[in-house]
Amino acid sequence: MDTRYLTYILTIAKKENMTKAAEELFVSQSTLSQYLSKLESELGTPLFYRSKGRLTLTPAGTLYIEAAEKVMSIKNVLYQNIQNIENRGHITVGVTSQFGLAMLTDIIPAFKVQYPDIIIEISETNLPGLTRMILEESIDCGIMAMNETDPFSPDQVTILREEEVLFSIPINHPYRKKNPDRPIGIREFAENFGEENILLSKKGSTLRHLTDMVLENAGWIPSTVCETNSISTTRSMVAMGIGVTFISESCAADREHVAYYSVEPKLTRLNTLVTRKNWIQSQASRCFCNAIKNYFH
Incomplete structure (x- = not known):
């Protein structure tokens, strides 16, 4: 309908x-x-x-x-x-980030044991796209990385956790000798990475918003820029020495080839569960949402 x-x-x-x-x-x-x-x-x-x-x-x-x-x-x-007929139903859920996919991979098997006839349809999309789908009520809920909870009302949003965003460089980068592990101050970026190729997420993403903010505050004008919408591709490019980037803590893998630094002041984004308005939930959908809400606890 x-x-x-x-x-x-x-x-x-x-x-x-x-x-x-x-x-x-x-x-x-x-x-x-x-x-x-x-x-x-x-x-x-x-x-x-x-x-x-x-x-x-x-x-x-x-x-x-x-x-x-x-x-x-x-x-x-x-x-x-x-949906309540014989515990059958259909739950549509969108995800914008890798942490959401990892969460669903952990949650769904146990959920299906309890509700084997419930179909869960997963859509992976970007933040603007999933925001639009929830506002149009064409999807039930979204597991989203956000910088702020607008344009949703407070009763639609559950903040699951605050996730740190890290700066990543190749493990053999010369800066490693200067600073093995302490946080990087905003003012250090232009001096130490001004000539680096910076790998950017697409416009509209939480990582892009934070990256643009750092570039502006640091007075950092990168010599070259590469845009991609794939975190795994971006991480692989850093590992190969192609550039540097900002990446969420949940995606900070391959530490044999990539070094990760906290930023001072700390960069964070929100991991959230957002539900559409007017969603009258069945017992199964409430159980599904509760599993998401309790995932990090």
């Missing part, structure tokens, strides 16, 4: 602003405006009053929102009832 467009109108009503609604939904403002105009044309009446950038509900808009909320509620109850 595709309720994405109902979510569009509900979000516009909540934000009372087209730009803010588009940002929360991760769609363009023009796409959102075009859909609203088309819907109002079909209905033959405006759903919102427009006044100085603020959108407020007309009487027709109030009726539409009430109906949309009822449809969302009916959908959720229906899905829960279907």
